[in-house]
Amino acid sequence: RKEVEQDPGPFNVPEGATVAFNCTYSNSASQSFFWYRQDCRKEPKLLMSVYSSGNEDGRFTAQLNRASQYISLLIRDSKLSDSATYLCVVGTGGFKTIFGAGTRLFVKA
Amino acid sequence: NAGVTQTPKFQVLKTGQSMTLQCAQDMNHNSMYWYRQDPGMGLRLIYYSASEGTTDKGEVPNGYNVSRLNKREFSLRLESAAPSQTSVYFCASSVQWGGGAGEQFFGPGTRLTVL
Numbered sequence: 001r002k003e004v005e006q007d008p009g010p011f012n013v014p015e016g017a018t019v020a021f022n023c024t025y026s027n028s029a030s031q032s033f034f035w036y037r038q039d040c041r042k043e044p045k046l047l048m049s050v051y052s053s054g055n056e057d058g059r060f061t062a063q064l065n066r067a068s069q070y071i072s073l074l075i076r077d078s079k080l081s082d083s084a085t086y087l088c089v090v091g092t093g094g095f096k097t098i099f100g101a102g103t104r105l106f107v108k109a
Numbered sequence: 110n111a112g113v114t115q116t117p118k119f120q121v122l123k124t125g126q127s128m129t130l131q132c133a134q135d136m137n138h139n140s141m142y143w144y145r146q147d148p149g150m151g152l153r154l155i156y157y158s159a160s161e162g163t164t165d166k167g168e169v170p171n172g173y174n175v176s177r178l179n180k181r182e183f184s185l186r187l188e189s190a191a192p193s194q195t196s197v198y199f200c201a202s203s204v205q206w207g208g209g210a211g212e213q214f215f216g217p218g219t220r221l222t223v224l
Contacts, residue, residue: 008149034212043199043215044152087151095159095167097213099144099152 001026003098004090010104017078021103023088024070032091033064035073037084038102044087047073078107111135113216115200121222122190130185130219132200140203141183142167142213143175145196152199158183190223197221 006023013019025033033050048055050062050071061074071090075082088100113134122128134141139160144152154167158177172194174186183202187194197220201213 004151043217045215046212049212095140095142095154095157095165097154101149101151 002100003027004088004100006086006088006100006103008101008103010106012106012108013078014108015078015080017107018074018076019078019105020075021073021086021088021105022070023072023090023100024068025088025090025098026069027090027092028066028069030069030090030092033062033071034089034091035060035062035071036087036089036099038087039084044099047086075105078105080107080109083107113200113202113214115198115216115219117219118217119220121224122187123224124191126190127186127188128190129187130198130200130221131182132184132216133182134200134202134214135181136202136204136214137180138202138204138214139180141177142201142203143173143183143185144199144201145169145194146199146218147196155185155198187221190221192223195221195223 035047036044037047038044050064054063059076063072085102085104087102091097116131142157143155146152156175158164161180176184199218200216203213
């Protein structure tokens with residue numbers, strides 16, 4: 001079993017749709033959680049950190065469920081510019097930061 | 110601020126050749142990392158440098174060596190390239206060492222093909 005698992009997609013949604021991604025992690029001792037965004041042939045960039053209480057940044061909402069060991073990302077009112085690969089990232093302490101393989105999102109007009 | 114820069118952007122090597130990938134950051138970050146990204150596998154840590162003067166192995170260090178030349182620069186060397194090292198290589202930096210470091214800033218990547 002991979003340490004961090006994501007549905008690879010692709011998710012194809014129309015503009016204005018709401019889309020949700022889940023990510024599961026295997027190490028219950030994991031301490032930090034993030035969502036990164038990666039555009040085609042570009043480097044990953046931090047989208048948002050994920051806090052235990054959940055957090056929101058504009059159209060993006062991230063949730064953490066420690067009991068079930070998953071994190072989620074909700075995107076509301078999808079824009080064409082949201083098309084990208086979304087990487088789930090889990091830190092287990094020290095240097096070890098595990099990246100999921102990513103979920104691809106295509107937003108269509 | 111240029112952030113994290115990497116050279117070269119593209120490279121084609123023959124099996125057995127050697128090369129060094131260069132990385133520099135101008136954000137005064139303590140920690141630097143080298144990752145490789147392969148289709149369907151996510152980014153995997155090759156080596157990291159928690160602070161100037163230290164380097165440690167990550168998840169997939171075999172076939173690579175690194176040098177933390179100073180606080181700004183962290184290079185990755187392939188001594189004898191193999192086709193299995195065909196990948197996209199990303200350098201990253203963060204303010205402080207560790208999985209709890211928060212945001213990592215990535216360079217634009219080096220696309221390496223080994224024939």
